[in-house]
Amino acid sequence: MVKIKIINTQRVLSPTQITLGDYVINPYRGCEFNCTYCYSQENKNIKRDGFKQTLGIKSNAPDILEKELKYKKPKRVLLGSTTECFQHQELKYKLSEKILQILNKHRIPYTILTKSHFIENYLPLIAENKENKIYFTFNFHSDDIIKLFEKNSSSVGKRLATIKEIIKSQIALRIHIGPFIPYISELDKIFELIPQNIKELDIELYHQKQGNFKALILAIKRNFDKTLAERIRKIYKNKQNYDQYVKSLRCKIRQFSKKYPYVFYYIVPDFDEFYNPRIDYARPLRNAG
């Protein structure tokens, strides 16, 4: 159980380098889902409060957002870059719900990053603006793997049901296979599960500098076998190995892209850089080098 801390936030709309919006909103600080690889754990502000132990509830966020919108004019807002907007405490505090209502009222489109089936309750609200979009994470095919790496998040079955509901509600959707963890995320099994009538899908390769590599390798050693951990470690050992793997995965994805009707996107973090703001989420694989 995480400790709940009520926070009075000074700012809600933060400018971002992530190309999915010009501002981000994170209604919570920290995240109950507790994914082993979570990139947000390295964020200095969040680290200060203990990402895994404390969940900050930015209780005044809707009021501050209303005030900020008097002088900030976002073109598109990204929701959930360092937290899950639809985690369990959202059911109690409803901060994401209030924020979506405000953005809708101001006709500001948004993109939501989520892996939570709780988003289902919000689909009518999200559908109010046709420009809104959901990136829904589906990076593992089995509940055993989810339990291991995304401890408190939604099961495979619940995610599949939610994907179907999003499609039904006609909200723009991208299936996000990210982070794609070599040898753990299995594309063939994932493609067998997800509905065929989705339009786009991306595969974002895991980044070892952001994603708590030590803990990940340890979990693999304990729960799979040592050789698998070694194979993964080898990929990330140096740039040459990494580039080679990136290339082989690209070939594999190209093969899949011939078989399935979705538009494919392949997102590859730089080997050395902590975060590369040039990552272009809008360039399909068929146009990429």
Ligand code: SF4
């Ligand atoms: S759901 Fe997202 S923000 Fe939450 S722990 Fe997992 S990766 Fe991090």
